[in-house]
Amino acid sequence: MxxxxxxxxxxxxxxxxASTARATDPKANITVFTEDEDIAYSPCVIPWVLEGKTxxxxxxxxxxxxxxxxxxxxxxxxxxxxxxxxxxxxxxANGKTYNYDSLVLATGGKVFIPPIQGIDLKGVFIxxxxxxxxxxxxxxxxxKKVVIGGAGVIGLExxxxxxxxxxxxxxxxxxxxxxxxxxxxxxxxxxxxYLENKGVRFIMKAPIQAVNGTERVSSVTAAxxxxxxxxxxxxxxxxxxxxxxxxxGLDVGQLGALAVAPTLQTYKxxxxxxxxxxxxxxxxxxxxxxxxxxxxxxxxxxxxxGIVAGKNAAGEKVHFGGVASPWVSVIGDKQIAGTGLSMGxxxxxxxxxxxxxxxxxxxxxxxxGGKELIVKVLADKxxxxxxxxxxxxxxxxxxxxxxxxSAAIEGVTAEDxxxxxxxxxxxxxxxxxxxxxxxxxxxxxxxKSQ
Amino acid sequence: MxxxxxxxxxxxxxxxxASTARATDPKANITVFTEDEDIAYSPCVIPWVLEGKTxxxxxxxxxxxxxxxxxxxxxxxxxxxxxxxxxxxxxxANGKTYNYDSLVLATGGKVFIPPIQGIDLKGVFIxxxxxxxxxxxxxxxxxKKVVIGGAGVIGLExxxxxxxxxxxxxxxxxxxxxxxxxxxxxxxxxxxxYLENKGVRFIMKAPIQAVNGTERVSSVTAAxxxxxxxxxxxxxxxxxxxxxxxxxGLDVGQLGALAVAPTLQTYKxxxxxxxxxxxxxxxxxxxxxxxxxxxxxxxxxxxxxGIVAGKNAAGEKVHFGGVASPWVSVIGDKQIAGTGLSMGxxxxxxxxxxxxxxxxxxxxxxxxGGKELIVKVLADKxxxxxxxxxxxxxxxxxxxxxxxxSAAIEGVTAEDxxxxxxxxxxxxxxxxxxxxxxxxxxxxxxxKSQ
Numbered sequence: 001m002x003x004x005x006x007x008x009x010x011x012x013x014x015x016x017x018a019s020t021a022r023a024t025d026p027k028a029n030i031t032v033f034t035e036d037e038d039i040a041y042s043p044c045v046i047p048w049v050l051e052g053k054t055x056x057x058x059x060x061x062x063x064x065x066x067x068x069x070x071x072x073x074x075x076x077x078x079x080x081x082x083x084x085x086x087x088x089x090x091x092x093a094n095g096k097t098y099n100y101d102s103l104v105l106a107t108g109g110k111v112f113i114p115p116i117q118g119i120d121l122k123g124v125f126i127x128x129x130x131x132x133x134x135x136x137x138x139x140x141x142x143x144k145k146v147v148i149g150g151a152g153v154i155g156l157e158x159x160x161x162x163x164x165x166x167x168x169x170x171x172x173x174x175x176x177x178x179x180x181x182x183x184x185x186x187x188x189x190x191x192x193x194y195l196e197n198k199g200v201r202f203i204m205k206a207p208i209q210a211v212n213g214t215e216r217v218s219s220v221t222a223a224x225x226x227x228x229x230x231x232x233x234x235x236x237x238x239x240x241x242x243x244x245x246x247x248x249g250l251d252v253g254q255l256g257a258l259a260v261a262p263t264l265q266t267y268k269x270x271x272x273x274x275x276x277x278x279x280x281x282x283x284x285x286x287x288x289x290x291x292x293x294x295x296x297x298x299x300x301x302x303x304x305x306g307i308v309a310g311k312n313a314a315g316e317k318v319h320f321g322g323v324a325s326p327w328v329s330v331i332g333d334k335q336i337a338g339t340g341l342s343m344g345x346x347x348x349x350x351x352x353x354x355x356x357x358x359x360x361x362x363x364x365x366x367x368x369g370g371k372e373l374i375v376k377v378l379a380d381k382x383x384x385x386x387x388x389x390x391x392x393x394x395x396x397x398x399x400x401x402x403x404x405x406s407a408a409i410e411g412v413t414a415e416d417x418x419x420x421x422x423x424x425x426x427x428x429x430x431x432x433x434x435x436x437x438x439x440x441x442x443x444x445x446x447x448k449s450q
Numbered sequence: 451m452x453x454x455x456x457x458x459x460x461x462x463x464x465x466x467x468a469s470t471a472r473a474t475d476p477k478a479n480i481t482v483f484t485e486d487e488d489i490a491y492s493p494c495v496i497p498w499v500l501e502g503k504t505x506x507x508x509x510x511x512x513x514x515x516x517x518x519x520x521x522x523x524x525x526x527x528x529x530x531x532x533x534x535x536x537x538x539x540x541x542x543a544n545g546k547t548y549n550y551d552s553l554v555l556a557t558g559g560k561v562f563i564p565p566i567q568g569i570d571l572k573g574v575f576i577x578x579x580x581x582x583x584x585x586x587x588x589x590x591x592x593x594k595k596v597v598i599g600g601a602g603v604i605g606l607e608x609x610x611x612x613x614x615x616x617x618x619x620x621x622x623x624x625x626x627x628x629x630x631x632x633x634x635x636x637x638x639x640x641x642x643x644y645l646e647n648k649g650v651r652f653i654m655k656a657p658i659q660a661v662n663g664t665e666r667v668s669s670v671t672a673a674x675x676x677x678x679x680x681x682x683x684x685x686x687x688x689x690x691x692x693x694x695x696x697x698x699g700l701d702v703g704q705l706g707a708l709a710v711a712p713t714l715q716t717y718k719x720x721x722x723x724x725x726x727x728x729x730x731x732x733x734x735x736x737x738x739x740x741x742x743x744x745x746x747x748x749x750x751x752x753x754x755x756g757i758v759a760g761k762n763a764a765g766e767k768v769h770f771g772g773v774a775s776p777w778v779s780v781i782g783d784k785q786i787a788g789t790g791l792s793m794g795x796x797x798x799x800x801x802x803x804x805x806x807x808x809x810x811x812x813x814x815x816x817x818x819g820g821k822e823l824i825v826k827v828l829a830d831k832x833x834x835x836x837x838x839x840x841x842x843x844x845x846x847x848x849x850x851x852x853x854x855x856s857a858a859i860e861g862v863t864a865e866d867x868x869x870x871x872x873x874x875x876x877x878x879x880x881x882x883x884x885x886x887x888x889x890x891x892x893x894x895x896x897x898k899s900q
Contacts, residue, residue, distance in 0.1 A: 012882065042814060042816070042877060042882060044814075044876065045816060054817060054818055058816045059816040061815065061816065288870065298875065299882050300874070300875035300883065301872070303882050304872070304883075318869075319869060321869045321870045322870075325872065326872050326874035327876075328874040328876040328880075330876050330877075330879060337874050364492060366491075366495060366504055366508045367498065367503075367504060368503060395846075396845075396846055397879070398873075398876070398880050399847075399849010399850045400852070402850070402872075402873050402884070403849055403852040403855075403856050405853075405872055405873075406853050406856040406857050406862075407856050409870050409871070409872070410857075410862065419770070420738065420860075421852075421855075421859070422750060422776050422852075422855055422859075423776060423852050423855075424789070424847075424848050424851045424852060424855070425494065425748065425749055425750035426777075426785075426848070427494055427498060427780075429778055429780060429785065429847070429848040430778075432462065432492060432749050432750055433750065433753050433754075434852070436852075
């Protein structure tokens with residue numbers, strides 16, 4: 001008899017799980033439930049749609065109709081799952097009950113909004129779905145002053161998009177640096193400076209305390225000061241959406257997200273739940289760098305997890321490894337990228353870090369058009385292993401961070417990296433010795449002097 | 451007493467060895483002998499100077515005067531070393547004798563010109579030094595039809611430069627594909643096609659048999675046919691320049707270049723020569739991919755070797771590892787890059803290869819401006835380890851090839867790469883799942899079906 005596979009959530013993890021399950025088992029009945037009205041899009045692209053570089057219709061790659069016709073997958077949009085019964089193995093939605101043999105929880109994350117007054121006023125937005133993006137786009141027509149709550153990469157990308165649209169933009173951030181969790185202050189500061197030069201105003205070390213106004217937002221209070229605005233966009237980070245998981249009594253890990261096995265099976269009171277899988281922003285991962293849990297919450301990670309969950313839900317047995325979570329953000333002419341542990345994350349693991357840093361160019365010094373390239377590499381003081389890196393570059397940060405990710409994942413020490421690593425060289429695309437290697441050399445010098 | 455360090459050769463290996471020796475030993479007497487008149491430049495940039503994208507004066511980074519004043523290194527240009535005596539430990543040049551404690555042979559390579567008639571005619575050029583480049587530049591003023599002998603990356607880069615200068619360009623290649631040794635035919639063919647569309651004429655499977663003319667070249671004969679031309683540029687590959695090494699009786703390896711220890715010390719009748727080091731195009735390396743020798747002959751490799759030779763010549767003990775020899779060539783709007791073994795090199799090692807290939811874009815599908823990206827990955831059929839890769843891309847090939855190089859060097863299998871590897875994602879710089887990963891997935895499927 002054909003297997004019933006149910007997936008809750010239509011983000012990168014959910015839709016990838018559905019497609020992968022279909023590729024694995026051509027006969028299964030596959031159903032996706034989602035509260036969203038659009039599916040199969042990358043929310044990461046929203047800042048660029050707002051700026052007009054691409055359009056909503058272009059970023060939505062497939063419709064439910066496509067999935068029905070091409071992949072024989074039922075996608076029920078605008079459909080909230082009311083309950084899951086893991087004894088009867090049923091999902092209830094729209095008052096109907098659906099049986100499952102395998103269930104994949106891909107319920108994603110919820111934008112965290114601080115529990116303060118005024119968040120229900122008109123003019124308060126989050127940025128997560130295409131619907132959120134369209135709401136912002138509409139509101140921007142009448143808005144001059146915009147406050148963005150949170151200076152993570154999404155907040156910064158939107159800040160620049162809005163500056164380019166001619167808005168007055170203020171970013172309010174609780175910490176003393178932009179991109180606080182995953183970038184170090186010395187690497188984040190140049191990006192803040194760049195955005196300040198573009199006209200973005202930053203209010204740092206300022207927790208947002210209230211959204212003020214009657215009916216519509218008229219100002220925001222942060223660290224005791226009031227900032228007038230026509231709208232506020234919260235880009236204050238994402239928490240795992242564990243509502244259904246909680247209702248099921250599934251185990252939640254130390255970081256507030258679902259604990260999962262390498263097979264992406266969930267746990268209940270410490271026991272593996274064989275038929276309930278989870279993938280995407282709702283789970284916590286194992287770090288590939290240090291023994292311990294970590295939150296990844298990247299689209300790229302969600303896709304990888306979706307593949308594993310989809311295969312296993314369809315009866316295969318494949319594993320999801322640890323994550324270094326490489327990321328990159330394009331902010332105007334600048335790219336900032338990172339991988340593995342930042343100083344902050346390393347201190348969460350209780351490990352001491354030695355750093356190396358180098359500044360150079362993306363091309364040979366004598367080849368025109370080279371852009372500045374700053375590479376910072378972090379090693380574990382005890383093992384000398386490369387545990388993280390960050391890059392600021394005018395171009396070509398992505399490949400470099402993937403390269404360093406590979407070295408970090410394979411457990412390469414700084415010293416071994418110098419002996420073993422090589423870089424391809426052509427004057428228009430790199431220096432003869434890439435700045436990545438120069439940074440690791442600096443790291444080796446600093447490790448010696450410890 | 452201060453150590454005497456003598457370096458023969460002023461290319462990337464020689465000058466890096468000199469600077470590194472100085473950084474290692476501030477007191478040593480360091481002398482560089484070179485037949486060249488310019489030093490401290492990257493010959494790789496010559497095609498772009500010919501095209502006018504940069505200038506001779508800009509590509510020469512330092513003068514002998516700079517080395518004398520800033521680094522206390524004597525550089526004797528236009529100076530041929532007449533003999534070396536490894537018993538007396540002396541070098542003779544300009545009729546004078548110089549003592550050495552450590553000698554570094556960085557004599558580089560010689561452009562291979564087939565032993566045919568007419569190679570002494572006017573209008574016959576090689577491309578190796580700035581002088582060669584200037585000679586070509588001068589001759590181009592009166593030349594309309596140019597033949598390029600050899601379709602390696604230098605030949606192709608020059609071919610496009612000359613097309614952009616409005617010349618009639620014919621590339622004559624002995625093999626049945628461009629970039630024959632290091633690229634596979636399926637990856638080389640699109641580059642040939644691209645150049646053909648730009649107007650380059652290719653004559654394939656055609657060994658050059660004669661250069662014809664009286665005094666000046668008037669045509670070239672290849673595979674029995676005659677091709678009229680005003681000049682011919684030989685870009686037919688480089689052989690190790692082992693003249694001095696031979697005179698010294700140093701051991702030459704299977705590939706016709708100097709055999710060296712990991713310390714880059716040379717051998718004489720199987721015994722380590724403690725005080726004669728070698729670096730750059732004159733040596734053969736160990737492959738980091740397969741047990742066995744390989745020729746690297748890249749500027750990036752020469753720099754790495756120069757560092758090791760320079761340190762060890764100055765009294766340190768560091769090692770030079772194996773090489774995967776990643777390379778990249780920019781040919782107009784196309785970049786082609788490779789690492790590790792090509793199909794041809796793999797067959798030289800006697801190993802069977804399974805391949806994977808994927809085609810996609812350098813950016814998210816829905817982000818404007820993405821360029822085509824083709825990735826091919828090679829695995830050893832027995833071990834499933836990734837042993838090589840090639841990339842054609844409109845942009846950002848370099849970082850991706852360095853990433854795959856890191857995986858190949860660390861001995862990662864295709865299957866482990868899928869479980870462990872991650873890529874940073876941002877719509878303007880990559881697809882959510884990079885094409886590199888898609889190519890390795892295809893490889894895993896093909897490995898399974900073996």
